[in-house]
Amino acid sequence: MKTQIRPGVFEELGEEFIECKIDYVNIPRDILVDKQLKCSEKIIMGMIISFMTNDRQAFPSNKLLGMMCSLSASRISAIVNSLAKRRFLDITLVKNERGHTIKRYLTPSLRYENSFSF
Numbered sequence: 378m379k380t381q382i383r384p385g386v387f388e389e390l391g392e393e394f395i396e397c398k399i400d401y402v403n404i405p406r407d408i409l410v411d412k413q414l415k416c417s418e419k420i421i422m423g424m425i426i427s428f429m430t431n432d433r434q435a436f437p438s439n440k441l442l443g444m445m446c447s448l449s450a451s452r453i454s455a456i457v458n459s460l461a462k463r464r465f466l467d468i469t470l471v472k473n474e475r476g477h478t479i480k481r482y483l484t485p486s487l488r489y490e491n492s493f494s495f
Contacts, residue, residue: 401427402420402423402424402427403423403426403427404419404420404422404423404426405423405426407488408422408423408426413463413465414465417446417448417456418456418459418460418465420446421442421446421453421456421457421460422460422465422466422485424437424442424445424446425437425466425483425485426485428483429484429485433484433485434469434482434483434484435482435483435484436480436481436482436483437483438450439451439453439454439457440453457483464486464488465485465486465488466483466484466485466486467483467484467485467486468481468482468483468484469481469482469484470482
């Protein structure tokens with residue numbers, strides 16, 4: 378089954394096959410040396426930064442991040458929520474008229490604003 382995650386960037390063909398158009402994960406030094414972050418959180422932050430668009434937002438699904446990191450979608454969700462709760466990451470939810478979330482944007486905290494560039 379083929380699902381488009383982000384137009385022209387990722388296609389998910391199944392758990393055994395992940396096509397990724399990024400060549401590497403960018404983990405800025407400020408994140409690598411931050412002693413408040415666990416190793417898995419640093420990797421997830423780097424992945425989110427690598428997925429970012431020019432408007433500084435990323436929208437990979439928990440399932441896609443989990444498949445790339447060999448973690449469950451629920452574990453990714455817990456990591457992302459923990460990062461947001463501790464203000465390392467901002468989450469913006471877009472909801473439809475029924476109140477269901479249709480898109481989630483992830484943005485690294487402004488504390489890392491000078492850590493990466495496009």
